[in-house]
Amino acid sequence: MTEQQARVEMVKLGASFFQRGYATGSAGNLSMMLEDGSLLATPTGSCLGELDADRLSKVTLEGKWVSGDKPSKEISFHRAIYLNNPQCKAVVHLHSLYLTALSCLQGLDSKNCIKPFTPYVVMRVGDVPVVPYYRPGDRRLGEDLGRLAPHYKAFLLANHGPVVVGETLREAADNTEELEETARLIFTLGDRPIRYLSDDEIAGLRS
Numbered sequence: 001m002t003e004q005q006a007r008v009e010m011v012k013l014g015a016s017f018f019q020r021g022y023a024t025g026s027a028g029n030l031s032m033m034l035e036d037g038s039l040l041a042t043p044t045g046s047c048l049g050e051l052d053a054d055r056l057s058k059v060t061l062e063g064k065w066v067s068g069d070k071p072s073k074e075i076s077f078h079r080a081i082y083l084n085n086p087q088c089k090a091v092v093h094l095h096s097l098y099l100t101a102l103s104c105l106q107g108l109d110s111k112n113c114i115k116p117f118t119p120y121v122v123m124r125v126g127d128v129p130v131v132p133y134y135r136p137g138d139r140r141l142g143e144d145l146g147r148l149a150p151h152y153k154a155f156l157l158a159n160h161g162p163v164v165v166g167e168t169l170r171e172a173a174d175n176t177e178e179l180e181e182t183a184r185l186i187f188t189l190g191d192r193p194i195r196y197l198s199d200d201e202i203a204g205l206r207s
Helices: 003-019 075-084 097-103 119-124 139-148 169-189 199-206
Strands: 029-033 039-041 057-059 065-067 090-093 154-157 161-166
Touching (some): 003 029, 003 039, 029 075, 057 075, 075 090, 075 161, 090 169, 097 154, 119 169, 119 199, 154 169, 161 169
Antiparallel strands (some): 029 039, 029 090
């Protein structure tokens, strides 16, 4: 994919997220690695529904701002993921309704906040650890995500929202949507008894 094609795809996916209510206002940010190893990212304060392909931020993996509008301060934790997971080529961070609501609950399992009850999260992303709450832009977000990055494809930032990675921006977007729909199911089911997948069933999905 050329850089121009990557810019067009980011604008298209950002608009899709916004139009379907996965993103509101200027919340959330996207990034992807270009063929030259630099990162394309949504600018600070930008609305995912109104991105301009020519004004997207371009930064080096080391964090140097190359071109476009100023990148989001959260690009630092995107970089931490890329630096610690060579398989990661794209990152989606949203403040989507149900995953953000889930991130605000007490008592979540910090090692995996979504106990499997459908096969799709298991197959697409696996376990989803919870990163403790830090103020947006805090360097500790990057430190924790960098430590977890080699082992997971998705993370839930406490009181903040999801971070999901992929080998392409489309894959990261699809995985984010799968997680959001699973979180919606959690709140829809409420306190009704849930038939969770057994260890053998989970193992079968991962084999």
